[in-house]
Amino acid sequence: MCDTVIPRSLYRYGLVGIGSNLVVYCVFVVLIWGAVPPVWAAAICYVFGLGISYLANRRWSFESTAGHRSDLVRFLLAYGVGFVATLGFIFVLTQFLRPEVAQFLNIGLTAAVIYSCLRLFGFGKAKF
Numbered sequence: 001m002c003d004t005v006i007p008r009s010l011y012r013y014g015l016v017g018i019g020s021n022l023v024v025y026c027v028f029v030v031l032i033w034g035a036v037p038p039v040w041a042a043a044i045c046y047v048f049g050l051g052i053s054y055l056a057n058r059r060w061s062f063e064s065t066a067g068h069r070s071d072l073v074r075f076l077l078a079y080g081v082g083f084v085a086t087l088g089f090i091f092v093l094t095q096f097l098r099p100e101v102a103q104f105l106n107i108g109l110t111a112a113v114i115y116s117c118l119r120l121f122g123f124g125k126a127k128f
Contacts, residue, residue, distance in 0.1 A: 009124075012060055013118075014111075016056040016057055016060065017053075020049050024048060027048065028042065028045045029100060032100070042103060043083075054072070057123075062124030064125075065124070066125055074121040074123040075123055077121055078118045078120075079114060081117050082113050086106055086110040089109050093106060
């Protein structure tokens, strides 16, 4: 029933994202409390979350039938766009909000950008 309104990949992507981002958010808060600048903390967390996301989304969210070589290129391209987006979002948001609040919003905004790119680039499909 969920697939008729929301694609299963989006639903699963959301669940993977919630779980991994809870962990990554906690790491972000610890880093900024440790005097790491917010943009650097976001960058560190982004890379950490990248590994978790690739493995979980490739296997479960998108049920990939493609080889790692094909998927990894598409994934890294989508996350490259997301990386630029996340740094831009955190830079702008921290001008108006505390870093902890800004990063919370940043997670949702960046997730939407990345999911859109994954679908656009054909992540998880054997042929592009």
